[in-house]
Amino acid sequence: MDYASSAEPNPSSIHEAGSEAKKKLKKARKITAGILGAREEEIIFTSGGTESNNLAVQGAVLAFSKKMPHIVTTNIEHPSVLETADMLKKRKLAEVSVVPAEADGRIDPKKVKKAIKKNTVLVSVMYANNEIGTVEPIREIAKEIRHWRKREKSLLPYFHTDAVQAANYLDLNVERLGVDMMTVSGAKISGAGRIGVLFKRKSTPLSPVFGGGGQEHGLRPGTENLFEISKFAKALESARGRSKKEAKRIAGLRDYFLRGIAKSAKDILGKDVIVNGSIENRLPNNLNVTFPNMPSDLMVIELSERGVMVSEKSACKSGDKKASHVIRAIRKAEGNPPLVKRGGGLPSAHTAGAANMGSLRFSFGPGVKKGEVDYAFKAVSEVLKKLKKWYN
């Protein structure tokens, strides 16, 4: 009977529909584990990247509650890592060290190693940055951590990476990367929906954040979102099937677009466009730039009116008025042009807040065409011309 439940059967039930659901869940877990080079029991499904990152960071700390645990992370992590670490610190549950990024957005593995202490239980460094697309040297950091462990004859610290932005284009094999925990999510995979994954090596201790049922190996209670999980596994599989050629093609178009807007900036504004983050170690689909003196919030609105959707700093933080912590981090590092302060004599409604440190993120999706890139380029030039008389 059970008509009252939702149409989707519960994988933990023992009746027939429950068994079917269990099989589907197992299949999705197998596909995901295969792509990550992990075992099925090492895959934990969650509600998204934010939850996976919280589970990794909080769970690692909660698993070592006897002494004061120490976390090493970086100043360009996603808020779900950085603010979670900060929350644990405020609650006096952990000590936290934050390694600053270099001017090009890269994290220096030696600096990570230097930050590790005897009570460090977790190092968390993202695989690719969500705002500036910088790809971090995960293997090299893993190597430094292994050296430390060997020298100290310790199993600690464990190494977690947030790979949400890496899912489409980078190697996700946890053995080759040398990570103990890894966050993946459906957010950036087309057709994948709102699903999070936390890979956790079987031997890595972790405490659950939620109390409740015994689902997901006791680490994530709540009835599994089977429909979304199945969709996620399929979408991840087809995203992984995409060729390296396509990644190269997209990077080529991205660089073509950059050359165009760089010339426009020079011609229209008489200034160089600032590229935020390394151009070599970068996701093929990401471009993040600052047009000197141009208010990024107005540029977003003007571009949006022309059908070009860009993001101004991380969407996860755009509810508040503070500028991007990532842009701020790399600007603080040596060797970068300083932040451009908006001058006087401007309409006051636009002088406050994010615009002072504004940055624009252009994302290039799978299958993007040259014509679309040309169109976007033209829109940028138009907008620069329009805003120039007010702000340059």
Add this chain to the structure above:
Amino acid sequence: MDYASSAEPNPSSIHEAGSEAKKKLKKARKITAGILGAREEEIIFTSGGTESNNLAVQGAVLAFSKKMPHIVTTNIEHPSVLETADMLKKRKLAEVSVVPAEADGRIDPKKVKKAIKKNTVLVSVMYANNEIGTVEPIREIAKEIRHWRKREKSLLPYFHTDAVQAANYLDLNVERLGVDMMTVSGAKISGAGRIGVLFKRKSTPLSPVFGGGGQEHGLRPGTENLFEISKFAKALESARGRSKKEAKRIAGLRDYFLRGIAKSAKDILGKDVIVNGSIENRLPNNLNVTFPNMPSDLMVIELSERGVMVSEKSACKSGDKKASHVIRAIRKAEGNPPLVKRGGGLPSAHTAGAANMGSLRFSFGPGVKKGEVDYAFKAVSEVLKKLKKWYN
């Protein structure tokens, strides 16, 4: 541009698609708030009932971190409340008092009041039980809590109810119920999908469980699952539109079914069927029974083969081998028949575990027809006849 993101826009972005998304999110929040008699800013969207319950229980404790906070709850709560309270106790973050249910599954408001202490920050009692369908006296408990607050001149304790099972048939108005926090989810509403809601009165202090972005008034970071949230609000609205007549009709069919299986039990087994939980204070669509000596796990399999899906104890706990904590709780209360222990001489594969205390939950969905109930009744009789020679 932003082709790389998922098809669904992010409500926190400022470009045009983001504004559209924001409007949709606001609309869903308005509908939900309207049904609950709450303000829009009092609605927090989460990934499900488990997360909402965790946020209420953990969040209330974390908001009072200076002294040792105390929680009052009951022994028939969903694991996401009961095990969360236990987890906080084990982590030395809270003291916990568990009020036992009466023989009919009801919670005595006087016993709740008696359990409240000076350091009690939260009382959490479910609205309707997920296994035995018992409707708890939420208004009366709220009244006792108000008396306590008045006498002590305190704002504490706050009152939370898990209303996941109540969404289809019971009054959800938080003012009339007198609750400060309430969990609702899409799990039991047809077409609603995996969305959780936590209503939190504006004046009730709560700390987030997750660190991350500023979404959901800073209490639940992570990009909002807009598609599911919109679906949820619509489904909740149409579930609420269902008439009281339909609830009565379903309760009538449920009672008709019970009379039938009670007669079968008497005729075939020579024994009375045991109804678990009050029949008066009960969700119209729930029936939970024990057939003396009959192994409930085998009954589930046999009924499933006949197309009748029933649940044996809470699905959220059916991964483990222990019997239902709810059935155990009401059997322990005075005035109930004791638990039936399976005798010797039976196939050993079926003698262990849950079957000893087995219970079967029949759920009657909206629109259920008399013919379907008759069919289910016949299936039960057949199964009783088949299993009788082995187990009676």
